[in-house]
Amino acid sequence: MTAPPDPALDLAIVTGLAGAGRTTAIRALEDAGWEAVDNLPLALLPRLAEAGGDRPLAVGIDSRTRGFSAEAVIETVAALRDGALVAPTLVFLDCADEALIARFAETRRRHPMAGVDDAAQGVARERAVLSALRERADLVIDTTDLSPHALKARVQQELARPGAPGLTVSIQSFAFKRGAPREAEMVMDLRFLRNPHWAPDLRPRDGRDAAVAAYVAEDPLFGAFFARLAEMVLMLLPAYKQEGKAYFGIGLGCTGGRHRSVATAEALAARLRAEGWRVTLRHRELERMRGEREGGGR
The missing domain is CATH 3.40.50.300 (P-loop containing nucleotide triphosphate hydrolases)
Structure with a gap:
């Protein structure tokens, strides 16, 4: 043999x-x-x-x-x-x-x-x-x-994943006021969704919180938008993989990068993982705010 x-x-x-x-x-x-x-x-x-x-x-x-x-x-x-x-x-x-x-x-x-x-x-x-x-x-x-x-x-x-060939989807939430991620092949603007920032109970939380995610998902436009977004991405990924592409970057942005973009990024990452795709997820503004707190605001 x-x-x-x-x-x-x-x-x-x-x-x-x-x-x-x-x-x-x-x-x-x-x-x-x-x-x-x-x-x-x-x-x-x-x-x-x-x-x-x-x-x-x-x-x-x-x-x-x-x-x-x-x-x-x-x-x-x-x-x-x-x-x-x-x-x-x-x-x-x-x-x-x-x-x-x-x-x-x-x-x-x-x-x-x-x-x-x-x-x-x-x-x-x-x-x-x-x-x-x-x-x-x-x-x-x-x-x-x-x-x-x-x-x-x-x-x-x-x-750092030796022996893991194939396509990795990199999803990143961000704030448009700080610029779209330069490494993203696809950028989506979520500022049309209602903003949890204006709900006093939700303002201090972020899109990883279940209440914030539910608030975003209850927007009348969210369901149809998210279904089409996921459908489009799932249609494109096999084609990019066939072309030999190793990474595909998706940027999801809102005004402050804390609520709508984070909640949608979490939902899209979960959907793609459920379909068997390898996904990395980053919340840019949450990382920045955490770094400022740890560095004393510098």
Whole structure:
């Protein structure tokens, strides 16, 4: 009897904008049991990946890596995927310009593409260089509002699942006043639903609370909207999976990101999980408020 082929090696290629948290992401995977290599020359990546191993592999590369170009990274990932020995996931860490500039000012480090210019010029240059890479990434993580601890948890939630191939649906609730999530492929505006903020008993709670969820669900438009939303997502996911997409991001937004978006995100995650899909769920504004409380409001 012929032995089954060895499973493909899980490989996370972590890249992104300088200051967006690549080193933190690599360390998060290392803490989760991955073999981690940072700043590997791009030409050595196929040889290292195809050598195999008994642990998944995380490799960090950026614009300073020897032999780096967005096109070269894209071609390398495509070749690894075609070889069938490796299951690569290209992870891109993004961040708003103003947050990156503030991080470089805080650490007093020079941006690698700034030269004699200020950090803003360096960020703009690097964003242009990496734009094609971001478009081709399997997973984009926006670190603008993430502390190092929150980024570590997010990376482990999304990636630390050795041997779990297939499509992951990433659902995120958010507040429109703070901007839509940059990594979402689909964004839905829930501000047409009645707002629990104006119900005094519900205002201090959030959408995870049963009373808040019931209030949102009792809106006359919610039932039909949610049924169509779930139907559309469930129709699209098999097609995205067939195309080889590893992640599909859904953003659900309302005014404050605490009530309507949270309740709907919880409901959609439960529905997709019941249908057998792997789902990660994040409530961006609740995380931000918790971080502000823990940090004394900073």
